[in-house]
Amino acid sequence: MKNASALAVLDYQDIPSGIFAVDAILKKAPIAFIRAGTTTRGRYLVLFGGSTASTAESLNEAMATTESALIDHAFLPDVHPALFDGVFGAHRKASGALLVIETETASSIVRAVEAALKGTPVQLIEIRLSDTGLAGKGVAVMTGSLHDVEAAAVLAAAGSGVNAAAPRGFSHRLIAAPHEVLERDVVAATRFDAAPFLELDGEVG
Numbered sequence: 001m002k003n004a005s006a007l008a009v010l011d012y013q014d015i016p017s018g019i020f021a022v023d024a025i026l027k028k029a030p031i032a033f034i035r036a037g038t039t040t041r042g043r044y045l046v047l048f049g050g051s052t053a054s055t056a057e058s059l060n061e062a063m064a065t066t067e068s069a070l071i072d073h074a075f076l077p078d079v080h081p082a083l084f085d086g087v088f089g090a091h092r093k094a095s096g097a098l099l100v101i102e103t104e105t106a107s108s109i110v111r112a113v114e115a116a117l118k119g120t121p122v123q124l125i126e127i128r129l130s131d132t133g134l135a136g137k138g139v140a141v142m143t144g145s146l147h148d149v150e151a152a153a154v155l156a157a158a159g160s161g162v163n164a165a166a167p168r169g170f171s172h173r174l175i176a177a178p179h180e181v182l183e184r185d186v187v188a189a190t191r192f193d194a195a196p197f198l199e200l201d202g203e204v205g
Helices: 014-029 052-069 081-088 105-120 146-158 181-185
Strands: 006-013 035-037 044-050 070-076 097-103 121-131 138-144 170-173
Touching: 006 014, 006 052, 006 081, 006 105, 014 044, 014 052, 035 170, 044 052, 052 070, 052 105, 070 105, 081 105, 081 121, 097 146, 105 121, 105 138, 105 146, 138 146, 146 170
Parallel strands: none
Antiparallel strands: 006 044, 006 070, 035 044, 097 138, 097 170, 121 138
């Protein structure tokens, strides 16, 4: 998929409002892509983008018509390419210290990661948006030098985006020198149903 210049995310507390918002988005402006559907806890997540002008126009329409059902949102008019690739499933290998962050919503994790990527040279390993097992939360794992991931944590806590608040429910942990198994295998897939079974050298009896 070709990277778009702008990205918008909308977290809805109910499904009808989310579907209504998708219709409004599609009718308002010629956006380049949209992905929408139910997530855990009966929420509805909408992700779309395209040119900055069209994305902003459609986002404003959706927010104006469904504001009462909106939990959180993000609008990134100049989205970082690594974040754009990450929300559509791209992964990288860990190399160095790790920063693991969690937020209450998908919109918040997008704002947090955008701030970290634009302000430091850290690499995004994985970002997850309210998928199975997250109870509506967002999770991301980033890697880099210890100095860079420390700086990234500060920036992520403040977030990024147009007219947006700091990421909701932000929490994080730094791992300065991750175990080789964690670095190689565990953070490669944080979903339990996708995680490999790792036989180690520990005692069994």
